[in-house]
Amino acid sequence: MASQDIAESGRESPGVSFLYDPKIRGIFYQAVVFIAIITLIYWIVGNTVANLQRSNIASGFGFLKGRAGFDVSQSLVQYTSDSTYGRALYVGFLNTLYVAIIGIVTASILGFLIGIGRLSQNWLIRKICLVYVEVFRNIPPLLVIFFWYFGVLSVLPQARESLSLPFSSYLNNRGFSFPAPVWGHNAGLIGIALIVGLVLSFLVARWARKRQMATGQIFPVYRTAAALILGLPLLAFVVTGFPLSFDLPKLGTFNLSGGAQVKPEFLALYLALSFYTAAFIAETVRAGILGVNKGQTEASYALGLRPGQATRLVVIPQALRIIIPPLSSQYLNLTKNSSLAIAIGYPDLVAVGGTILNQTGQSIEVVGIWMVVYLGISLITSGLMNWFNAKMALVER
Amino acid sequence: MYKTVLQGVLGVAALAVTATAASAGTLDDVKAKGFLQCGVNTGLPGFASPDDKGDWSGFDVDYCRAVAAAIFGDPTKVKFTPLTAKERFTALQSGEVDVLIRNTTWTISRDTSLGLDFAGVNYYDGQGFMINAKKLSGINSALQLSGASVCVQAGTTTELNLADYFSANKMEYNPVVFEKIEEVNAAYDAGRCDAYTTDQSGLYAIRLGLANPDDHVVLPEIISKEPLGPAIRQGDSQWADVIRWTHFALLNAEEAGITQANVEEMKNSDNPDIKRMLGSEADTKIGTDLGLSNDWVVNVIKGVGNYGEIFERNIGTASPLKIARGINALWTKGGLQYGMPIR
Numbered sequence: 001m002a003s004q005d006i007a008e009s010g011r012e013s014p015g016v017s018f019l020y021d022p023k024i025r026g027i028f029y030q031a032v033v034f035i036a037i038i039t040l041i042y043w044i045v046g047n048t049v050a051n052l053q054r055s056n057i058a059s060g061f062g063f064l065k066g067r068a069g070f071d072v073s074q075s076l077v078q079y080t081s082d083s084t085y086g087r088a089l090y091v092g093f094l095n096t097l098y099v100a101i102i103g104i105v106t107a108s109i110l111g112f113l114i115g116i117g118r119l120s121q122n123w124l125i126r127k128i129c130l131v132y133v134e135v136f137r138n139i140p141p142l143l144v145i146f147f148w149y150f151g152v153l154s155v156l157p158q159a160r161e162s163l164s165l166p167f168s169s170y171l172n173n174r175g176f177s178f179p180a181p182v183w184g185h186n187a188g189l190i191g192i193a194l195i196v197g198l199v200l201s202f203l204v205a206r207w208a209r210k211r212q213m214a215t216g217q218i219f220p221v222y223r224t225a226a227a228l229i230l231g232l233p234l235l236a237f238v239v240t241g242f243p244l245s246f247d248l249p250k251l252g253t254f255n256l257s258g259g260a261q262v263k264p265e266f267l268a269l270y271l272a273l274s275f276y277t278a279a280f281i282a283e284t285v286r287a288g289i290l291g292v293n294k295g296q297t298e299a300s301y302a303l304g305l306r307p308g309q310a311t312r313l314v315v316i317p318q319a320l321r322i323i324i325p326p327l328s329s330q331y332l333n334l335t336k337n338s339s340l341a342i343a344i345g346y347p348d349l350v351a352v353g354g355t356i357l358n359q360t361g362q363s364i365e366v367v368g369i370w371m372v373v374y375l376g377i378s379l380i381t382s383g384l385m386n387w388f389n390a391k392m393a394l395v396e397r
Numbered sequence: 398m399y400k401t402v403l404q405g406v407l408g409v410a411a412l413a414v415t416a417t418a419a420s421a422g423t424l425d426d427v428k429a430k431g432f433l434q435c436g437v438n439t440g441l442p443g444f445a446s447p448d449d450k451g452d453w454s455g456f457d458v459d460y461c462r463a464v465a466a467a468i469f470g471d472p473t474k475v476k477f478t479p480l481t482a483k484e485r486f487t488a489l490q491s492g493e494v495d496v497l498i499r500n501t502t503w504t505i506s507r508d509t510s511l512g513l514d515f516a517g518v519n520y521y522d523g524q525g526f527m528i529n530a531k532k533l534s535g536i537n538s539a540l541q542l543s544g545a546s547v548c549v550q551a552g553t554t555t556e557l558n559l560a561d562y563f564s565a566n567k568m569e570y571n572p573v574v575f576e577k578i579e580e581v582n583a584a585y586d587a588g589r590c591d592a593y594t595t596d597q598s599g600l601y602a603i604r605l606g607l608a609n610p611d612d613h614v615v616l617p618e619i620i621s622k623e624p625l626g627p628a629i630r631q632g633d634s635q636w637a638d639v640i641r642w643t644h645f646a647l648l649n650a651e652e653a654g655i656t657q658a659n660v661e662e663m664k665n666s667d668n669p670d671i672k673r674m675l676g677s678e679a680d681t682k683i684g685t686d687l688g689l690s691n692d693w694v695v696n697v698i699k700g701v702g703n704y705g706e707i708f709e710r711n712i713g714t715a716s717p718l719k720i721a722r723g724i725n726a727l728w729t730k731g732g733l734q735y736g737m738p739i740r
Contacts, residue, residue, distance in 0.1 A: 054632070057490060057512040069557040071572045081560035154587045158532070173588055174546060174571075254533075254545040254591045255571070264589070265573075345575045345584070351551065354576065358483045358552030361490065361511035 048364065063360045064089070070355060072347045074263055085356050092352030093373060099270055099348065100335040100377070106274035107334060108327075111281025118286045129282065136279035141337045144276045149268035149344045156264075159255050168248045170256055176267065177249035180260035184243030193236035194229065201225035265346040269338065277334045281327065288323035289315065320392045328385035332378050339374075349373060423629070423636035424468070424688050427495050432474045435461035436494035439479040439578060443602040443712040443720075444500050453477045456711040457498040459701045460519055460627060460644075464496065467643045467693045472700030481577050483552040486511055489628060496640055497628040500596060502554045507628070514633075516640035518626040519704075521724045521733050523619035524558050525597040527604060531612040533591060539618040543568035548590035551576045555595050558621040582606060592616075596623045601718050635688055642687060646694045648736030649674060650703035652727055657702035660695055674739045683739065694739070704734065 018024055052059050064086035071081050076094045079087060117129035136144065154173055157163060162170035162177075169178035201224070208219035237244070249259030292315050300310040341348040350370060357366040427433055437445035437457050445455040462472035478494050489497045490512055500522070501507075503515040526539045526547075536542070539562075549556050551574045563570045573590045575581045585593040586607050593600065597615060604610045627640050650656075653671050655663050664677045672678045676691035684691035701707055708725065712718045726732025 058510045069560060071556075071560045071570075073572045073574060081557075081564060150583075150587075154584075154589060158588050252544050254542075257544060342576055343580075345551075345573060345580070347574065351574070351576070354483050355552045355556070355574075358486060359506075359557075361486055361507075363487050363490075 052364075057361055059362065059364070061365055063356075063362050063365070066360070068356070069359070072352060073345075074266060074347055085360065088352050088356060089349065089369065092347055092349040095346070095352075096335075096338055096341075096348040096350075096373075097377070099266065099273065099338050099341070099346070103270055103273040103277070103334050103338070104331050106270070107277040107281055107330070110274060110278035111330075112285050114278060114282035115285025116289070118282060119289060133279045133282050136276050137283070139276075141272065141276045142340050142343060145268055145272040145340055145344060148272045149264065153264040153268050160251065162251075162256065168246075168259075170249055172256070173264065174255055174261075175264045176262045177256045177259050178261075179246035179248050180258075182245045182247050184245065186240040187243045189240050190233045190236045190243075193232040197229040197232040200232075201228045204228070263346075265341070265344050268344055269341050269346045273334050273337055276337070277330050280330050280333075284323050284326045284330065285319075288319035288321075291322040292318045317392070321389075321394060324385060324389045324392060328382055328389075331381050331385065335377055335381065336374060423495055423633050424639055427468060431469075432476055433461065433465045433468065434476050434478060434493070434495045435464070436478050436480045436485055436488055436497040436499055437461065438499050439481055441500065441578060441599060441602050442605055443598070443716060443718045445477070445479075447477075447479075454711070456520065456707060457500060459707045459711060460498045461496070463647060463697045463701045463707075464640060464643050466696045466700030467639065467646070467689055470690065470692075470696040472696075481552075482550050483576055486513065486628075489513065489630060492630075495629075495636075500599065500625045501628050502596075503624045503626050503628075504554060512631045513628045514631045514637050516627045516629060516637050517644040518624040518733075519644055520598065520625040522596040522598050522623040522625050524555055524594060524621040524623055525600055525619055526616045527585075527593045527600045527613050528591060528616065529588075529612050530614040531609075532588075537616070539592075539616045539620065540566060540568075542570065542592055544570070545591040546571040546573050546589065548573045548575070548581050548585045548593045550574070550578055550581050550595065553595070554621070554623065559594050562620045578603075596625070598712065598718075598720055601720055602712075605717055638687055639689065642739070643697060645736040646674065646697055646739065647701075647704040647707065648727065648734050649739055650694065650698050651705040652729060652736060655698055655703060657698060657706060660698040664695065670740075 049059075064084060066085050067081075068083055068085050068088040069081050070088075072079055072088065072091050074095060075091045076098060077087075077091060079091045114129045114132055117125050118133065120126050120129070139147075153175075156171060156173040159172050159174050162172040164170060167179065169176065171177075204219075204224055205221050208221045212218060247258050247260075249256040249261070251257075296314055296318065297310055300314040301307075305313065338348055339350040342351045342354065345351070353366045353370055357363050360366075435458075437453065437455075440446045441455070443455055445453060445457045447453050458477065461475050461477065465475040466472040468474075478488065480488050480494070480497070480499060485497055485499055485501065486507070488494050496516075498519075500520070502522075503518060507513050508515060526542065528536055528542075530536075542563075547559060547570050549559055549572060556572070556574065559570075559572065571590075573584060575584060581593070582603055584590060585603075593603065595603070597619060600615045604613050604615070607613060627644070629636055629640060650660075653663075653668070653674065655671065655675070660675070663671055664675050666672060666675075669678070673681065673683065675695050676684050676693070681691050684693045687693070690696075702710070705722075705727075708722065709715045712720045713722065722730075722732060724733045726734065728735040
């Protein structure tokens with residue numbers, strides 16, 4: 001097709017050399033740029049390999065199978081100093097995901113509350129939310145992390161003088177200790193009951209929606225779902241004979257032992273990331289709600305909807321269309337900011353990778369892994385948010 | 398074959414590759430640059446720390462100055478790059494520093510897979526533990542530390558020894574790991590951990606900077622061998638020779654009684670060993686064969702003194718650290734420091 005065009009254009013202007021043909025020129029310049037980029041890549045790779053060989057630095061990913069030899073303070077999976085470097089990186093990766101996911105959930109809840117609070121009719125609530133947003137939005141995230149770590153958590157009392165909180169939990173400068181649940185016989189039934197409750201609620205909601213579409217009758221879906229999701233596991237709990245005991249934290253020689261513990265490094269990072277990102281989410285939410293024309297609310301009132309229904313059924317679905325795209329960026333920011341963990345010693349991917357880099361000297365490989373992992377997490381997050389956005393977008397007929 | 402063809406096609410690029418691969422030795426680079434770039438600790442009193450005017454002092458810092466004096470005859474022709482434990486090897490590998498004198502332990506994996514060479518051991522150390530004796534009275538051995546939270550710097554041999562020691566003794570512990578030594582110090586001082594572990598010399602140095610130094614004690618156990626020494630990039634034997642023989646010259650000067658004060662008059666000594674070392678022997682080629690001037694040892698000693706003087710001034714009895722020579726005494730006094738003969 002292209003060659004035919006070129007031939008034709010050549011025929012149409014017989015006096016002009018093919019050198020002046022815009023199509024040939026286009027192809028030529030593209031070829032030049034292509035060759036230049038390939039040359040550059042070849043040169044960079046060749047140069048790197050030559051320099052690595054010249055400095056006698058081992059390369060390749062074989063080091064991942066070596067014994068790590070160091071311990072990690074927080075691990076979601078089984079890990080000891082005898083595990084491999086690959087396992088250590090995996091532990092760091094899970095720690096990054098852990099703080100990012102919990103942070104995103106908390107930041108979203110907090111952000112929505114504060115964003116709505118900024119539009120409250122109550123003067124005090126409105127101003128408190130305004131101050132919150134302006135304070136956290138205008139401080140660098142690293143300082144927010146330091147504030148929580150050095151300003152709040154490290155001034156808590158020592159382990160021996162822990163603050164006693166209700167339910168045998170304790171707060172000290174080593175973290176927050178609380179009773180760990182120990183499930184007994186047949187405890188699996190409770191989980192099954194929970195799943196059954198969830199599935200039933202989903203089915204009830206679908207049926208209620210269909211019936212409302214057909215007959216206009218409203219069914220109390222939320223109350224039924226709450227009863228199913230809470231009631232069924234509770235019933236199972238009673239039937240199986242209360243198979244739950246608690247492992248209480250006790251004071252050992254140095255620390256509280258037993259129970260479950262949340263380390264101050266994690267707490268500081270989690271709180272800082274949540275509070276910092278919540279300020280941005282609050283502004284996004286406020287903008288989204290204000291972006292819905294006031295006429296929409298008035299129209300829904302005119303149709304006889306109650307204020308709660310008007311917000312839920314008319315305003316929020318439209319506001320979400322404005323909120324979701326910038327919200328994705330905030331989620332990505334939160335995930336990437338989690339690498340600031342290194343400043344307070346939370347063992348995330350960057351901190352663990354840095355130790356490995358230092359021990360094996362394989363900086364290029366480790367930095368490559370970092371980049372691929374963060375890119376992967378970000379792309380997956382964007383993908384999910386785009387899917388959600390498409391689902392929420394205005395369906396035009 | 399494939400590579401040859403490609404190199405022919407991409408002539409310019411290939412030239413650039415080969416040009417980078419064939420660079421001059423570090424000694425020539427340093428001479429051309431006019432100063433030595435030395436990688437040191439970010440702040441370990443006694444070994445390397447800046448004062449309030451930004452002037453560096455310490456045992457490792459004086460070693461950097463000794464090398465500068467050997468090359469340029471001037472101990473001030475040196476610039477310091479403060480490096481964390483994690484940054485140090487990358488900085489050396491990438492050529493950001495010419496030599497790394499930063500209480501770095503000589504181990505086989507660092508010597509081989511990291512692409513480094515060690516030029517000697519300027520301080521024989523071992524890893525220990527420090528605790529707050531006021532808060533933890535009754536603890537007088539590292540073997541009682543089961544269940545403790547232990548502060549440690551990331552990316553050190555210390556971190557690895559700690560894991561090995563606790564697992565070998567079937568004890569539990571919580572590692573509290575920071576990247577910068579200042580962060581570890583602050584966390585320990587704030588009571589985030591029960592014990593602090595690093596090289597014993599480091600513990601004595603760090604203790605001085607704590608809020609109440611007298612509350613803290615260093616436990617008696619030494620759990621590892623930590624031979625600390627200057628590191629350089631592998632495969633540059635001329636540069637290795639300069640660093641290695643500067644170290645031996647400092648030791649031999651102490652052995653021969655040559656000090657900063659008497660080095661000028663020692664040049665006229667009748668002792669052939671001293672004459673040879675100080676380059677006052679007729680037609681000597683020792684210095685020039687090394688790529689330096691023949692009076693390089695004179696310059697070193699005039700600049701910083703001998704090994705014993707450097708030790709006493711920075712970490713020995715004349716300093717706040719008050720570390721005894723111990724195994725770092727000369728071999729003639731029952732220690733391990735042994736300078737190879739300069740002849």
